[in-house]
Amino acid sequence: MPDPLAATPVDLQRRPVLAVTCGEPAGIGPEVSIRAAWQLRTQIKSVLIGDAAFLAMIAADIDPQIRLVALSQQAFLNDGLPDFAVDQIAVIDCQLDAHVQPGVLDARNGRAVLRTLDIAIGGALQGNFDGMVTAPLQKSTINDAGVAFTGHTEYLAEKSVTAQVVMMLATDRTTPPLRVALATTHLALKDVAAAITFDSLSRTIAILHADLKSKFGLAQPRILVTGLNPHAGEGGYLGREEIDIISPVLEAAKANGIAVSGPYPADTLFQQKYLDEADCILAMYHDQGLPVLKYASFGHGINITLGLPFIRTSVDHGTALDLAAAGLGRADHGSMLAAMNTAAQMVRAGRSS
Numbered sequence: 001m002p003d004p005l006a007a008t009p010v011d012l013q014r015r016p017v018l019a020v021t022c023g024e025p026a027g028i029g030p031e032v033s034i035r036a037a038w039q040l041r042t043q044i045k046s047v048l049i050g051d052a053a054f055l056a057m058i059a060a061d062i063d064p065q066i067r068l069v070a071l072s073q074q075a076f077l078n079d080g081l082p083d084f085a086v087d088q089i090a091v092i093d094c095q096l097d098a099h100v101q102p103g104v105l106d107a108r109n110g111r112a113v114l115r116t117l118d119i120a121i122g123g124a125l126q127g128n129f130d131g132m133v134t135a136p137l138q139k140s141t142i143n144d145a146g147v148a149f150t151g152h153t154e155y156l157a158e159k160s161v162t163a164q165v166v167m168m169l170a171t172d173r174t175t176p177p178l179r180v181a182l183a184t185t186h187l188a189l190k191d192v193a194a195a196i197t198f199d200s201l202s203r204t205i206a207i208l209h210a211d212l213k214s215k216f217g218l219a220q221p222r223i224l225v226t227g228l229n230p231h232a233g234e235g236g237y238l239g240r241e242e243i244d245i246i247s248p249v250l251e252a253a254k255a256n257g258i259a260v261s262g263p264y265p266a267d268t269l270f271q272q273k274y275l276d277e278a279d280c281i282l283a284m285y286h287d288q289g290l291p292v293l294k295y296a297s298f299g300h301g302i303n304i305t306l307g308l309p310f311i312r313t314s315v316d317h318g319t320a321l322d323l324a325a326a327g328l329g330r331a332d333h334g335s336m337l338a339a340m341n342t343a344a345q346m347v348r349a350g351r352s353s
C-alpha cells in the first residue's frame with residue numbers, strides 16, 4: 001500500500017486549496033467533512049469552516065491523530081491563510097450560537113451555518129480559496145432562523161451577484177459517467193412550468209455548454225434535453241411547453257453550434273442507448289432528473305453549481321439526522337470524497353487551460 005504522505009514537496013505546495021463548509025451541525029456534515037479532509041490531506045489543502053471547538057471534539061472521537069488547527073475569522077480576513085503542515089487541517093472558527101445535540105435541529109444555529117457560507121464565498125471571490133465544497137445543511141432550519149433560503153445553489157448565485165446558475169449532479173459510477181443538469185432548481189412543482197421561458201432555458205443551455213467545455217474538458221458536449229410533460233407533451237395534447245418553448249430554444253441553440261437534441265420523453269430517456277450518446281441530460285425540474293442519478297449512485301454522486309465565478313461542489317445527500325443521532329461511524333463519506341476530488345480536478349483543469 002503506498003504511503004499517503006509520500007507526495008513530493010512540490011506536489012504538496014500545489015495542492016488545491018478548498019474551503020469546506022461543514023453544514024448543519026446536528027447532521028452528518030461535520031463528520032463527513034473531517035473524514036474526507038483528513039483522508040485527502042496529501043492531495044487537497046482543505047480549510048474547514050465551522051465551530052472549531054465542536055469540530056475538534058468530533059475529530060478526536062473519529063481519530064485522535066487528526067490535527068485540526070483553528071484560525072479566527074479576523075486573522076483570516078486580515079492576513080489570509082497561513083501555511084499549515086500537511087498533517088494539519090485548518091479550521092476557520094465560526095462559532096455556533098447553541099449547544100448541538102446530534103440529530104436535533106436548533107434554529108438558533110441557522111445563522112451560524114449561513115456565516116460559514118459567507119466566509120467561503122468571500123474567500124473564493126478574493127482568491128484565498130481555489131474553490132468551495134459544501135457539506136449538507138438543513139434548508140428548513142435556515143428558514144426557521146428567519147432567513148428565506150431555498151438552497152446553496154440560489155444563495156451562492158445571489159451572494160456572488162450571478163444572474164443565473166445551473167445545478168448539475170454527476171457520477172462516475174456509471175458507464176459512461178452520468179451528468180444530470182436541471183432547468184429549474186428548488187422550486188415548488190406548481191411554479192415549474194412558468195419558470196421555463198425561452199430566455200431562462202436558453203441561458204441554462206449556454207451555461208451548461210460553456211462549463212462542460214471549460215471545466216470538464218469536453219470539446220463539443222452533447223446535451224440531451226427532456227420535455228416537461230408526460231411523453232414530451234404528446235404532440236400538444238398533454239401540454240404545449242415542448243412546442244411553444246423547448247423546441248424553439250433547441251433550434252436556436254443548434255443554430256449557435258451547440259450539440260443539443262430533444263425534447264425527449266423523460267421516462268424513456270434514461271436508457272443506455274441514449275446515455276451512450278450523451279455527455280449530459282438536461283431535465284426540466286428537480287425530481288424529474290435527480291431520482292435517476294441518485295438511484296444509480298446515491299452516496300457517491302456530486303452536486304456542482306455551474307455558472308458561478310468560482311468552483312463549487314457538494315455531496316449528493318442531505319443531513320441524515322437519523323444517522324447523526326445514532327452516533328459517529330454510520331455515515332458514508334464517499335460523496336464528500338467525490339465532491340472534494342472533483343473540485344480539485346476542476347481546479348487543476350483551470351490551471352492547465
Ligand SMILES: NC(=O)c1ccc[n+]([C@@H]2O[C@H](COP(=O)([O-])OP(=O)(O)OC[C@H]3O[C@@H](n4cnc5c(N)ncnc54)[C@H](O)[C@@H]3O)[C@@H](O)[C@H]2O)c1
Pocket residue numbers: 028134135136137138139140152299303314315316317318319320321322323330331332333
Ligand atoms: N447539499 C446539501 O446541502 C443537501 C443535499 C440534499 C439534501 N439536503 C437537505 O438535507 C435535509 C434532509 O434531507 P433528506 O432527509 O431528504 O435526505 P438525506 O440524504 O438527509 O437522507 C435520506 C436517507 O439517506 C440516508 N443517508 C443520507 N446520507 C447518507 C450517507 N452519507 N451515508 C449513509 N446514508 C445516508 C439517510 O440516513 C436517510 O435514510 C433537507 O433539509 C434537505 O434539503 C441538503
Ligand SMILES: N[C@H](C(=O)O)[C@H](O)COP(=O)(O)O
Pocket residue numbers: 150151152153154290303314315316317
Ligand atoms: N438539490 C440538491 C440535491 O437534491 O442533492 C440539494 O437539495 C442541495 O442543493 P444545494 O446545493 O442548492 O443546497
